[in-house]
Amino acid sequence: MSDFPNGDELYFLPLGGVGEIGMNLSLYGSGGQWLAVDCGVSFGDDSMPMIDVVMPDPAWIAARRDRLAGLVLTHGHEDHLGAVPYLWPQLRCPVYATPFAAAVLKGKLHEVGLQDIVPVHVVPPGGRFKVGGFDVEMVPVTHSIPEAQALAIHTPAGTVVHTGDWKFDPEPQVGPPTDFEALRRLGRDGVLALVGDSTNILSQGHSGSEAEVRASLIGLFSRYHGRIAVSCFATNVARLESVAVAAAANDRHVALVGRSLWRIERAARDTGHLRDLPPFVTEHDAGYLPNDKVLYLCTGSQGEPRAALARIAAGDHPHVVLGKGDVAIFSSRIIPGNEKAIFRLQNDLIHLGVEVVTDRDAFVHVSGHPGREEVTEMYRLLRPRIAVPVHGEARHQQHHARLARELGAEQALELSDGALLRLAPGPAEVIDQVPTGRLCLDGPRLVPTDSEILRNRRRMVFNGSAVVTVVLDGAGRLLGRPQLTALGLLDAAHAAEEHEAVVEAVVAAIEATPLRARRDDGVVREAARLAVRRSLRDSHGKKPITEVHLVRV
Template sequence: MSHPHPELSTPPALPKGGLRVTAFGGLGEVGRNMTAFEYDGRILVVDCGVLFPEDHQPGVDLILPDWSSIRDRLDDIEALVLTHGHEDHIGATPYLLRERQDIPLVGSELTLALLDSKLREHRLRETVHHKVKEGQKLTFGPFELEFVAVNHSIPDALAVAIRTGAGMVLHTGDFKMDQLPLDGRITDLRAFARLGEEGVDLFLTDSTNAETPGFTPSEKKITPVIDQVFRESQQRIIVACFASHVHRVQQVLDAAVAHRRKVAYVGRSMVRNMAIARDLGYLKVPEGVLVEAKELATLPPERVVLISTGSQGEPMSALSRIAQRNHNFVHIEEGDTVLLASSLIPGNENAVYRVINGLARWGAKVVHKGNAMVHVSGHASAGELLYCYNIVQPRNVLPVHGEIRHMLANADLARATGVENVVIAEDGVVVDLVDGLAKIVGKVECGNVFVDGSSVGDVTESDLKDRRILGEEGFISIIVVVDSVSGKVAAGPEIHARGNALDHASFDEIKQPIINALDQAIADGNTDAYQLQQTVRRVVGRWVNTAHRRRPMIIPVVIEA
């Protein structure tokens, strides 16, 4: 098994007839999936998604894949294949299209429809679409693509087989093997087996659930639990789920009809996505069940269901605002039931429990994955992955989509079925498939690209470190005026502090040491303003750390007069 190494060098030129695979996101994290395949000087990209920030990334809205290593080769891209419509697979597409708008977009009907609404928000209208279905083949340059139906937590997901002169790659996208899916569309294992018979040279497999033994339960297992919640609830029911989870919304709509309740969507993305799904026939909405959210106040609470965004505790989502009692027209009452029909994405636990506690404080009963079976994963567990390896029998395996522990677990599964060459790569690590063998050949620059308001890529890790210091320790500013003729302190130091509960009277004890240090520095010939500011920073930093055990941001200003 190959492991990435932090000291990998820039990869050599791709050998003639070889296929180069580079992930710009999605390897070592759950999100921002994007992989480039290069053959004969041309590039095919699969997925272009976002990652949502964690608490230690204050002010960041989204994190994009880092495609800087191919930025000067965007004209070589033949197409962008989108495996399904989740944000972590399509969300960064508008940012890529800002750099080259005519990249052909390839995906299923629902995937492209969800992407279209996103592109309109970014004012990207003149895009090139290729709508595909399972079983269909398309050729872009040297890449012959074949699409395979896979089952996931969103309809219309696809795996893609990529044939080139270097061999065949099979990329699963996100998938599971639900044998009784709500929409009747199962993962096409017959196609997987047929491709395996032809010979899969490199198998890229979803690792997200590789540590979970057995098989992922069917979506249908949740239906009785939802029905029980509806049967036992005496007042309003609020269901929170992902804004793209068409299957879960369908289950809630069916339960609402059975229990004679009206349904309203809350949250802009929920309203938009479910309208798209309904228009395309992926969501069956019974006549008369849907009402506008603002009409709910006119209905008795035992006849009301709200389907809301915010199952991950997102601070600006509908559910978070409901929990804080600052939503425009939804107010939690004693006896309401809130159903969190989703899993916990790693890193979101605190935010979710904060919302649960907020809802419980107002008297709501909260049903979540911790106390009821209200969600099943959209990803294949270990038993399903073993099954796939046995029917595909790939020559090489590259685990994708997951944290490093997930990919290592997936690698162990592949090796257990007899796969001899399993490559573990991370974002930016370059893997070449040459003469039937996949191996790591180098690494390209690949970091986090932060979206902060309208700024893309301008915020650095150093900026985030400064924000964390400001948020945790506050800051101290020191203003000193130095007489440029005499070289003596003419005014100040004037000291201000915010966010660290320091007693302003205590600053008196550090003012004279600052003056002494400046006098000494100037006497030693250090008259440059920057050097004098560094002197102030050292003196204040040492004092505040020793006297108060704090490490605030220190902002010295030395003015020459």
């Protein structure tokens, strides 16, 4: 494959967000240039100790950034723009976003000192603009966040509609409904390919309307006389407004608890949203309100250990306390992989005497993604020749592709990250697989998820670590007992016998090594290392990461 497409070629290349939900980073190639769409994060799990944020590795396009015309953001969710502050220094291209998404992004850029460096171009919802050789048309769609946009990417080889996240909500509460006329026009003019959201393809019917949730919350809040805590995704501005309206209908004041909620609230108000809501109160001031007059809107619906609701459940939040007679309402879905953390959080709340309400108990949530009925309608509007299911796991992609064929798509291709798909000319075909990977934010630095650092960290979680210090003279004779620290395995104060057994194994291994060989530091280190690992394997069934500090006197 040549590095860059010729003038009559059109490529699609996902570096993240295909075969998975989150970490969206897509590339379109045409006329010798590339266009990036979205640049998002996902979140760490039990396989990545102490890692919160994961993102696609942009190395392939970073190596070709002189051909990268720009980055277009479909909306302001973390899995679509959250990686920009970390990856932009590798991309160094202009960024295009609607006012709300730009406001969210600028807040994030400020946190890393890039607010005056990254060129962010604000495009009105429904706007049309050129990025290099790409003619990009934004089409407003409804979602759980303001100003979500599908993209019609017009190229000489044809038009691709990249849906981003969407649904067909007849009463979206925040922002206008989907621009159906624009979708019909695109369908009439001809759509080469639809690159579409697969998240809820397994859900029959329609995703439901935010207006129905709002009405349900009004009735639900009326049942309670203690403090109410509601947790939802911070970026779900429609839900934030629904909670506020339902609270006002029950004569309650809403306090935002969590920095991300305040950031989103500020971005929403700065761009003309939430204008009909009174100011929210701080968590500190809410403490002076009677229990039946306050509602806490909290971060932490996914069980994040440092989020507001987890701190409240642990009893270490500085301003918010919940207990018997109070209720915690989880107004969100469970993201796959977060079940254990969420259930742990809910159990902690129940132990405090708090009633827990989820979408299994009451109508408190609708998805921001389309059900099967809505996907069917989208295909009937656009009538694409080619379907490319994205934003879903393999099972979602398979069902989406099957439905697309039933609805008349000539081709439906199930890809993985790194699959280089030629959309035109000729039949769509995967012609190459480019290298892909994942990076994680480890403190202030980006580290590959398959790096030695993280492999060792995982090993330490399960096997512990050991450090032994050995002091020898120049001839190789021991000058005292080795000093051992076995973190996560041995406590010298309470397991003295076991600790001494490991030390004795190190002494025996060194003394069994010929004196001449002990002049070689490498030989001594390896003998001591193996002795520690063998001894702990035999006594504890563990193979710790082992370091040997050798001192010559």
